[in-house]
Amino acid sequence: MSKYSARLKRRVVQDYLSGERGGFGEVGRQHGVGHGTVRKWVAAWRAHGEAAFKKKYSFYDGPFKLKVLQFMRTKALSCRETAAIFDIRNPSAINVWKRRYDSGGMQALEPRPRGRSVKQPKSSAPAVSSKSDEARTKEELLKELNYLRMENAYLKKLDALIRSESPTAQRKKRK
Numbered sequence: 001m002s003k004y005s006a007r008l009k010r011r012v013v014q015d016y017l018s019g020e021r022g023g024f025g026e027v028g029r030q031h032g033v034g035h036g037t038v039r040k041w042v043a044a045w046r047a048h049g050e051a052a053f054k055k056k057y058s059f060y061d062g063p064f065k066l067k068v069l070q071f072m073r074t075k076a077l078s079c080r081e082t083a084a085i086f087d088i089r090n091p092s093a094i095n096v097w098k099r100r101y102d103s104g105g106m107q108a109l110e111p112r113p114r115g116r117s118v119k120q121p122k123s124s125a126p127a128v129s130s131k132s133d134e135a136r137t138k139e140e141l142l143k144e145l146n147y148l149r150m151e152n153a154y155l156k157k158l159d160a161l162i163r164s165e166s167p168t169a170q171r172k173k174r175k
Contacts, residue, residue: 004033006053012038013045040091043084056089062109065097072098 008031016027016038024035024042031038044052060068072082072094079098083091100108133141 004037008033009041009053013041016042017045040080040084043080044087047084048087052087056087058089059111060088060093061111062106065109066101066106068094069098069101 012027012031012033015021015030016024021027021030024038027033028035028038041052068082068086068088071077071085072079075082077085079091079094082094083089088094097109
């Protein structure tokens with residue numbers, strides 16, 4: 001959910017454009033909004049009209065990012081002005097694209113896979129060596145035996161704890 005409603009944004013822009021209430025700072029103070037935010041809303045309204053305040057879930061591919069960067073360089077525009085022209089809601093994203101392009105070229109502008117990467121589960125048991133039981137020393141075998149006993153005891157306690165907290169166990173206690 002956005003911090004400001006579309007209705008408030010429209011009202012702020014209309015107050016500014018009417019010219020009756022002063023500049024960005026004065027209109028912002030009257031509505032409890034920063035002057036930079038008012039300036040951004042007015043620029044978006046001038047560039048895109050009513051569509052500027054509708055929710056926008058955007059995905060930008062590599063060629064689009066390159067087109068935006070080239071346009072910004074040829075017209076010598078700021079990130080904020082370029083964002084208003086292309087209806088990019090976050091002007092700082094253009095700066096990130098510029099840094100990536102300067103460091104890695106076109107390939108750096110391609111979108112990366114989203115979401116969490118799939119991680120391989122870590123094994124909790126010590127690494128089983130390829131040695132056979134006969135080739136291992138008595139100390140190694142005792143160490144593994146002790147580890148397996150502790151693991152078994154832990155799992156038994158965990159199971160008992162889960163059973164004691166289950167709803168059926170609680171019903172039996174009440175009676």
